[in-house]
Amino acid sequence: MGFLFLVLLCLLFFTSTEANQQCRLRLNNLLGGMNPNPSTLPTATVSSASVSGSPSTATSTSALPSRTPFDYANEKIRGVNLGGWFVLEPWITPSIFENTNDDAIVDEFTLGQRTDPNDTLKMLQNHWDTWITEDDFAAIAAAGLNHVRIPLGYWSVPLTPSDTNQSTSVSPYIPGAWPYLLRALNWAATHNIHVIVDLHGAPGSQNGYDNSGQRTDNPQWALSSQNVSRTIDTMVFVAREIGGMIDVLELLNEPAGFRSETFADVTRQYFQDSYDAVRGAVGDDIRIGIGDAFLGVDNWDGFLTAPNGQGVIMDKHMYQIFSNLELSRSNDEHISFACSQIPDLVSYAASNIWTIIGEWSNAPTDCAKWLNGRGAVAQVRKMNVFADWYWEVQIEIGERINGWIFWAWKAENADEWSYQRGLEGGWIPQDPTSRLYPNICS
Ligand SMILES: *[C@@H]1O[C@H](CO)[C@@H](O)[C@H](O)[C@H]1NC(C)=O
Numbered sequence: 484m485g486f487l488f489l490v491l492l493c494l495l496f497f498t499s500t501e502a503n504q505q506c507r508l509r510l511n512n513l514l515g516g517m518n519p520n521p522s523t524l525p526t527a528t529v530s531s532a533s534v535s536g537s538p539s540t541a542t543s544t545s546a547l548p549s550r551t552p553f554d555y556a557n558e559k560i561r562g563v564n565l566g567g568w569f570v571l572e573p574w575i576t577p578s579i580f581e582n583t584n585d586d587a588i589v590d591e592f593t594l595g596q597r598t599d600p601n602d603t604l605k606m607l608q609n610h611w612d613t614w615i616t617e618d619d620f621a622a623i624a625a626a627g628l629n630h631v632r633i634p635l636g637y638w639s640v641p642l643t644p645s646d647t648n649q650s651t652s653v654s655p656y657i658p659g660a661w662p663y664l665l666r667a668l669n670w671a672a673t674h675n676i677h678v679i680v681d682l683h684g685a686p687g688s689q690n691g692y693d694n695s696g697q698r699t700d701n702p703q704w705a706l707s708s709q710n711v712s713r714t715i716d717t718m719v720f721v722a723r724e725i726g727g728m729i730d731v732l733e734l735l736n737e738p739a740g741f742r743s744e745t746f747a748d749v750t751r752q753y754f755q756d757s758y759d760a761v762r763g764a765v766g767d768d769i770r771i772g773i774g775d776a777f778l779g780v781d782n783w784d785g786f787l788t789a790p791n792g793q794g795v796i797m798d799k800h801m802y803q804i805f806s807n808l809e810l811s812r813s814n815d816e817h818i819s820f821a822c823s824q825i826p827d828l829v830s831y832a833a834s835n836i837w838t839i840i841g842e843w844s845n846a847p848t849d850c851a852k853w854l855n856g857r858g859a860v861a862q863v864r865k866m867n868v869f870a871d872w873y874w875e876v877q878i879e880i881g882e883r884i885n886g887w888i889f890w891a892w893k894a895e896n897a898d899e900w901s902y903q904r905g906l907e908g909g910w911i912p913q914d915p916t917s918r919l920y921p922n923i924c925s
């Protein structure tokens with residue numbers, strides 16, 4: 484998901500009458516004091532699953548259930564992101580970070596650097612096993628949703644030296660999530676949920692956000708051709724291993740195209756090269772996701788459109804909380820801003836490629852609860868005033884194009900970011916097509 488969530492100190496709370504924000508984004512620089520070299524860890528020992536076959540995990544040997552194919556041209560993607568699962572984010576699972584008793588652990592990179600790798604692997608395995616379970620897939624299906632988007636870090640992909648000419652080291656990350664991903668793909672198929680696997684963390688970090696795995700002011704991904712070529716090899720590997728079990732492979736989440744011309748140019752070339760490599764490896768069936776790299780969809784006019792590309796989805800993210808300007812919007816302004824985005828997106832989607840809002844939330848503030856101990860009940864009561872309205876306007880955008888994917892299904896205690904809590908609290912409807920405010924944008 485979006486940006487700088489790490490050290491948000493929200494001392495006051497959003498209220499319905501007070502849209503001026505008390506919570507502001509705070510950069511922090513806690514990356515000092517690094518521990519060199521943790522020991523090597525066992526990597527996932529999963530043998531290859533063929534594109535059409537079932538995953539060879541210890542947990543599943545049954546044949547892959549067959550799923551109704553999804554008609555991307557005519558159906559609407561309605562889904563949730565399984566955030567905080569295979570790529571940790573401190574604000575989604577603060578308990579994991581608090582339990583380290585080490586303030587310098589601010590992302591998965593520093594977690595790997597500064598902890599005992601064997602203990603941390605055990606902790607992570609427990610997290611991978613419990614954060615999302617088959618019951619969640621059942622609940623997602625019951626909520627009328629048809630997709631999940633699963634963020635994945637490159638360190639969880641068991642590349643071997645025969646898959647790449649680049650380094651295959653993932654140090655200091657702790658690998659091991661891959662078999663849990665394979666198990667999840669089986670659950671998805673069982674519950675008729677379609678899957679977008681999204682490369683959320685690339686070698687060197689594509690944006691420097693904690694949600695890329697490594698929080699840094701100096702992300703290296705686009706500055707190193709080795710990193711980029713390893714990323715392409717990683718996508719080919721993923722497509723070969725699990726391409727038959729997923730619907731969409733999204734080549735890279737939120738590359739920071741705004742950082743420099745190099746970042747923007749390398750991202751563009753990467754999308755093209757990675758698209759070609761994946762098509763070359765597994766053919767035309769799999770859909771391929773790209774993003775706008777924060778440059779706006781207009782910057783991607785004509786990119787990977789037919790006949791240069793087919794089956795491509797533009798994943799645009801929409802949060803109105805990552806600048807002071809956005810935070811200063813009133814509730815009405817949040818709504819009208821959201822509505823104002825529709826014409827451009829509709830026109831881009833109509834003349835280019837399928838387009839979705841692949842990340843958004845109900846949060847009109849950056850007050851994700853990380854350090855305050857406020858009870859969830861109070862938060863829910865306050866949120867109801869605006870959340871259902873805000874939810875609907877954003878749904879409206881997604882439904883006007885090819886769909887939407889909410890961030891996220893769960894969060895430990897940031898309710899406005901949790902679809903699950905929204906269903907429980909009643910500000911997200913049980914049927915995502917029902918409306919309290921039809922024509923909200925007209
Ligand atoms: C981790 O466990 C392995 C296998 O049990 C052992 O060889 C290794 O020394 C342990 N590493 C640490 C840092 O304790």
Ligand SMILES: *[C@@H]1O[C@H](CO)[C@@H](O)[C@H](O)[C@H]1NC(C)=O
Pocket residue numbers: 645646647648716
């Ligand atoms: C690695 O390099 C060799 C020799 O240049 C080349 O033939 C091969 O295709 C490369 N492999 C990958 C995965 O790029």
Ligand SMILES: *[C@@H]1O[C@H](CO)[C@@H](O)[C@H](O)[C@H]1NC(C)=O
Pocket residue numbers: 649650652686687703707708709710713
């Ligand atoms: C990224 O590129 C740098 C410079 O080429 C290299 O030293 C580093 O090992 C690469 N990172 C990964 C994770 O492959």
